Amino acid sequence: MSVSSHFSASYEEARSKFLDAAAAAGATLERFDNPAENPRGVDLSTDVARLGDPAAPAMLLTFSGTHGAEGFCGSGVQVAWLADGFWKEVPDSVQQVHVHAINPYGFASLSRTTEDNIDLNRNFVDHANPPVNEGWPKIQPVLCPTEWNDGTLDQMKAGVEAFVEEHGFWAFREAATSGQYRDPKGIFYGGSAPGWSRRTVETIVGKYCKGLKQLAVIDYHTGLGPRGFGERIIDHLPDTPGYGRAMDWYGGDASSPYLGTSTSAKLTGQMLDWIDRALTGTEVTAIALEYGTEPEDKVIGALTSDNWLRFHGDLSSARGREIKQKVRDAFYQDANDWKQMIWDRALDTQRLALQGLTR
Template sequence: MADVVFPSDYSQARGDFLRAAEAAGARRRTYALPGHRGPDGGELCVDTAYVGPPDPEKLLVTVSGTHGIEGFCGSACQTGILLREGVAREAGPRTGVLLVHALNPYGFAYLRRVNEDNVDLNRNFVDHGAPPHNDAYDAVHATLVPPGSPAFSPHELVADLTVLRERLGPQTLQEAVTRGQYRHADGLFYGGLRPTWSRRVFQAVVAEQIAGAAHVAYIDLHTGLGERGVGEPIFRGGRDAHAHERARRWYGDALTASELGTSSSTPIVGNTATAVADGLGPGSRLTAITLEFGTQPGPEVLLALCADAWLHRHSSPAEAVGSELKQLIRAAFCPADDATWRERVSRRAREVFGQALAGLADAKPGDAG
């Protein structure tokens, strides 16, 4: 089994994915982001690749790059394991595998977690006519994104964040910051004022390539939370009464749930699994997880996010992507020089993909599982 290759940039990731998809005989579609180009002048695209029968009864869907820079890990797993190792071709009869690559291509290319408008795509799938405002974020915004700071001072920011953490407590601070907020366009975890381009593309993918399946196993690939190198399956839904029980049977005791307080992730609103649940036909079943790979302790990840927000307030995208400050966010979401981390990620992704396909294979039409 060959080592999984982690790309060095978005262009390599996309090229590797498309070549592997062609070699696997996958059916491909491309959605180009209008009005933007990558740092190298190339197109920024969401690409999909499908392997399996024309009208699958069961479908494994994996998504990479919902949070842009986290796509380095997700893309490597999709390309190296599902396509090059042939795991996608090992799905059972009447089962297909759909790979959605670089759902936030701008963030991937410019080494950002957010999109071209500073929107966190995984907080964007809400009713923007009545967004779920997060009042707790208002009280911490000025510390996270200090107004008018002419220079970035990591030591000063660490001190301010430490005071905030000691005053509120780590859990309360994490909940305030990460839940999602809709008032501060320059802030962290901003859900936006309207559906983003990536959201509209994903909803089209759901309608055109997912909605016909009777049972969907959904895995959104992420990094940045939890113990380093550990792949945590976080329950993200399924609206039938047996969804959580079914996910527990598939993924075992490792399965966590934000709403139950067992996850490294606090409860969030507006994630991509919402679009899948909304788009499935009557009677269809969804078993959705986020597969989250830990990288650094939470305070270091938050520092990297604050540094990146400051950088993009004070620099053009072209200047920012070449800044030394980008080393912080790269280390927080895809360690570039840690072979052990990458090997652990690859091994765990292989295992979870296998669990999802086994779960689909065991599920019978009309049953609870």
Template structure:
């Protein structure tokens, strides 16, 4: 069997649309205002199978973090190819490339440099603060020069910063938590709801308008955890009904960022936490971000720093640009057969548990 995972956005989209058409899905394509690096058009595609007035729904999302869509798109295409049977009265919604710009440009962020999973906050309220992630940290993460002396100085500075705070883990805690002040640096949450945020909310709201039962939602991510492993990072705070229903559906596979041993970190503005608000009154939701491990945390952060440097200070015509993009794809997707098989097996197991929950709902 050929690999369902295609690193190129346009090829991955074409494969997804082929499979969706073969499955007689209704497809709605929402065009992004910008283009990809080859001038290609960009879309968020919504494929729907099943009755619009179904009580329950299964929703699978890809590429919230752009480049991570290599994995998520492949899982969606494989789901269609598997012809998975859904219970009666259940609608299937596959949202392909929530952040198509990031997918096409091999970036984790959107066209605005925004980490979409920090962007689903209420911008009329005071922005979340992260005083540890100050301007000096941002400047050291994205130094003016990526290949010369400035890079070495920035690395030393970051190491010292972390050691003063108890070890390298201090960096891994402070930085991914997100920030709303430095648009050029990683994990920036934005200053408003961007195109992907507004469009996916609209897709969820319109497609799920008839649901009055259970909505199971899985958002596919990569870059966290041990290589080849998966963890379903549950939506909802500990003790909330969202979290309790998720635990019922997925058991031990469902973890919260506040649980011990989880690969995730506590942060604000995740898509899935906001998705619950897009559902009609009366509908209940279970959901999580299914994370698959690739490289180590420091390697992933290094790729992100390089990418932010390229888009802030770099030259896309230079030889290093292709190298940095390759580094990004490698940080968020492992093209070994063992990895791909492991990921598909884990994705299918979590999907099967969601389908069981929908059947019992």
């Protein structure tokens, strides 16, 4: 069966393929129902497949759909891993847990955020004392317009260029994307409280990962970098054991936002950071595997237009349908060569993680 066949055109198809592949592999399955109402009337859930001895001291843990519409990529990898029997490569000393569609609302509705407009990968903070993004008030009027017409993207581009000229590119990147906790209707909103998806992550980690000696985590993402290339982004701070292990496991083929070697800015409230903090006594080695799709200006345009659509537009209108197609294109390339690149890098990465766990 070709790799392309393991990818899906919708959340429902992806979930069905994942459940079928996991059941055929003999995995133990658990379902977490999301009570949010999806605009298309689809039942929403996060599904967890577990394989191996629950008493094994090490685990490979994968996530798809952290950023909803990015879930096509990670789901395709998880399905291929299970359906084509690669899960059998995992030694007896390592158990594996695959979390499918941790943000099912965003996956099903072709949005990056959750039902509460929360960016899940900015939600893992102390909301009683959230981080302050000092640059956000300056860039918010540029990136979150209340009206959308044929000239909006050009106006946005001009506003971004003016901000970059005055403050620098990385100041823009961090102001725009690092996370903000002021504007519930803005992009990259980290929420005012733990959302459903965060609480589900906490439940899954608490149930499956407590007491492990070693944990390798791979969180699948799309939207940054060259088309089809998978950047291994290390979330651990430099000069920490986790960072050292990740660089060792992946042969130095990894990047760090903290060292300026990544396409990603330094972020606040990341899921992988929280997992590392939560599992005291466990050697956590966590990366995000980030795949490029389209040029960054198109990705940002898709994000901002989708945000406008949620709060100001009409989903059923011609413009609404056009925006949703742009979101899909920004986070999923329905092309066989792209899917093959996704799978090749993912397979190499998961195999290297397994080697690291068993050294």
